[in-house]
Amino acid sequence: MATATAVVAVSVGVAALNPARPLDNQTTTDTGDAGQTLRNSVTALRAGNYTFTRTGAGSVADIQRGAVHLPDxxxxxxxxxxxxxxxxxxxxxxxxxxxxxxxxxxxxxxxxxxxxxxxxxxxxxxxxxxxxxxxxxxxxxxxxxxxxxxxxxxxxxxxxxxxSGQPDATGADALIAAVTSAERSGNTITGTLDATKPNPLLEQLFNDPTYLYGVGATTMPYRATLDDQGRLTDFTVTMPDHQMASQPAGPVDPEPPLIIQISEYGRTEAQNPPAQVSGxxxxxxxxxxxxxxx
Known part of the structure; x- marks a missing residue:
């Protein structure tokens, strides 16, 4: 990959972030507050209207473009x-x-x-x-x-x-649910996540992370960027340096990061059926x- 939750307006998630205090003016190392802000950042996805891309995924293919306009x-x-x-x-x-x-x-x-x-x-x-x-x-x-x-x-x-029951096609919701630490500075939240948490999507995105990264799989660094309304626009996960024991000794080319980028909240247009269909x-x-x- 959305719409029973489409009745949840984008403004619900925005209001929960208290827009009277712009994120740009806040800096905190309170992981509880930053973690809650991060969880709130995907609330707008529940409205089912957004555009996204995803690169650096494991056995789940990269996504050049996702255009979600639910229920249409x-x-x-x-x-x-x-x-x-x-x-x-x-x-x-x-x-x-x-x-x-x-x-x-x-x-x-x-x-x-x-x-x-x-x-x-x-x-x-x-x-x-x-x-x-x-x-x-x-x-x-x-x-x-x-x-x-x-x-x-x-x-x-x-x-x-x-x-309608699972409106997030990006995978960001599953990644944020695996976050174990969070610190916020302005519109940026950084920390670590545990890619080994039981979740089918995490297993696909990271392709057996325990085997590939050992203990590094439990503390993967991430960086999240929010817009001025507190909505997630970028979530980047850096792959650990630690590699599987079966690899030969020596330098290893770093893996590309997993990057999810989200835009066009509330402005993504419905897609028309294809003009030509071959049966x-x-x-x-x-x-x-x-x-x-x-």
């Missing part, structure tokens, strides 16, 4: 060839089967060589639909089911689309999607 629409664009759109009563997928063009060509040639008749026609239609350029109508539940099949699928990296995915298409990177 959600667009999550992972890459130029991978995007999911829910608008009105329809869900649409733009996806390059096998993720990489060279792998797609190899598999397509294999099927052309070994399949005949109606079966070959079915597969050709799927490849024509899932070419990374055209939108096709999809079933959101079937996409999620394909991603959970015990084989490898490019859909494994698909972000959860926000729902609807068939059962055979979901079967291929469930193992397209195996």
């Amino acid at each position: 629409s959600v667009l999550i664009q992972h890459s130029d060839t991978f995007a999911v759109l829910r608008t009105g009563s329809g869900t649409y997928l733009r996806y390059l089967l096998h993720v990489r063009p060279e792998a797609r060509d190899e598999y397509r040639q294999y099927f052309r060589k070994h399949l005949k008749g109606a079966q070959a026609e079915k597969v050709e239609k799927i490849y024509a639909q899932l070419d990374g350029e055209h939108w096709t109508r999809a079933d959101e539940k079937k996409l999620a089911d394909a991603a959970t099949v015990d084989e490898q699928s490019g859909l494994d990296s698909m972000a959860r689309l926000p729902t 609807e995915l068939t059962t055979d298409a979901y079967d291929l999607l469930a193992r397209d990177t195996d």
